[in-house]
Amino acid sequence: xxxxxxxxxxxxxxxxxxxxxxxxxxxxxxxxxxxxxxxxxxxxxxxxxxxxxxxxxxxxxxxxxxxxxxxxxxxxxxxxxxxxxxxxxxxxxxxxxxxxxxxxxxxxxxxxxxxxxxxxxxxxxxxxxxxxxxxxxxxxxxxxxxxxxxxxxxxxxxxxxxxxxxxxxxxxxxxxxxxxxxxxxxxxxxxxxxxxxxxxxxxxxxxxxxxxxxxxxxxxxxxxxxxxxxxxxxxxxxxxxxxxxxxxxxxxxxxxxxxxxx
Ligand code: ZN
Numbered sequence: 001x002x003x004x005x006x007x008x009x010x011x012x013x014x015x016x017x018x019x020x021x022x023x024x025x026x027x028x029x030x031x032x033x034x035x036x037x038x039x040x041x042x043x044x045x046x047x048x049x050x051x052x053x054x055x056x057x058x059x060x061x062x063x064x065x066x067x068x069x070x071x072x073x074x075x076x077x078x079x080x081x082x083x084x085x086x087x088x089x090x091x092x093x094x095x096x097x098x099x100x101x102x103x104x105x106x107x108x109x110x111x112x113x114x115x116x117x118x119x120x121x122x123x124x125x126x127x128x129x130x131x132x133x134x135x136x137x138x139x140x141x142x143x144x145x146x147x148x149x150x151x152x153x154x155x156x157x158x159x160x161x162x163x164x165x166x167x168x169x170x171x172x173x174x175x176x177x178x179x180x181x182x183x184x185x186x187x188x189x190x191x192x193x194x195x196x197x198x199x200x201x202x203x204x205x206x207x208x209x210x211x212x213x214x215x216x217x218x219x220x221x222x223x224x225x226x227x228x229x230x231x232x233x234x235x236x237x238x239x240x241x242x243x244x245x246x247x248x249x250x251x252x253x254x255x256x257x258x259x260x261x262x
Pocket of ligand 1: 153198199200
């Protein structure tokens with residue numbers, strides 16, 4: 001069986017600058033998430049970070065990536081626009097993308113959603129109870145009907161996202177707010193999953209249920225179909241090459257064979 005190549009992209013800032021985060025995640029949050037994925041037989045997970053050349057996401061690396069996971073918070077603005085477009089093209093061509101927690105404000109998520117992706121929030125270490133809303137969905141396979149995280153950052157509605165393809169989990173917070181904690185999209189040939197838990201000062205990615213969701217989500221987001229070569233291609237079709245004879249009418253702005261205009 002083919003192994004799913006997953007790349008966990010980590011911003012890798014707080015792990016190096018904040019003692020609490022470094023103690024919870026001595027191998028970085030990306031390292032902890034990759035370890036969770038590698039517990040599955042069918043997943044081969046590696047990591048990439050903001051500080052690497054091209055943020056670790058070269059054309060060659062992305063070409064062999066089946067599913068990309070994205071955790072960022074403090075340095076969204078430091079991610080090069082060219083790399084964001086490269087990742088967007090890869091998603092449109094069929095690469096899976098899993099956006100975690102504060103990645104809701106990442107350039108790539110906002111680029112693919114086309115909306116502000118804003119939300120309300122509170123950092124109080126309060127309890128979160130996550131409810132499964134779609135029992136048969138592969139992303140929640142093996143989960144109980146609900147589970148709790150003793151401490152999470154509150155993310156509350158309204159969440160400025162487009163209406164999801166599926167809402168598979170809803171989170172309730174001790175302070176009373178609710179949030180669409182697990183939502184899916186399709187962008188081009190790529191599957192996208194946003195998953196809310198994962199504030200860096202709490203041990204969320206050590207939680208067994210969270211790790212199950214991450215593994216399930218990678219398997220769900222994997223699209224074994226062949227990649228489209230150029231997702232931005234917009235070829236012109238000439239009058240002469242039409243399948244049936246057509247008579248050209250009216251004025252025209254472009255010559256046959258011109259490259260797509262955009
Ligand atoms: Zn957070």
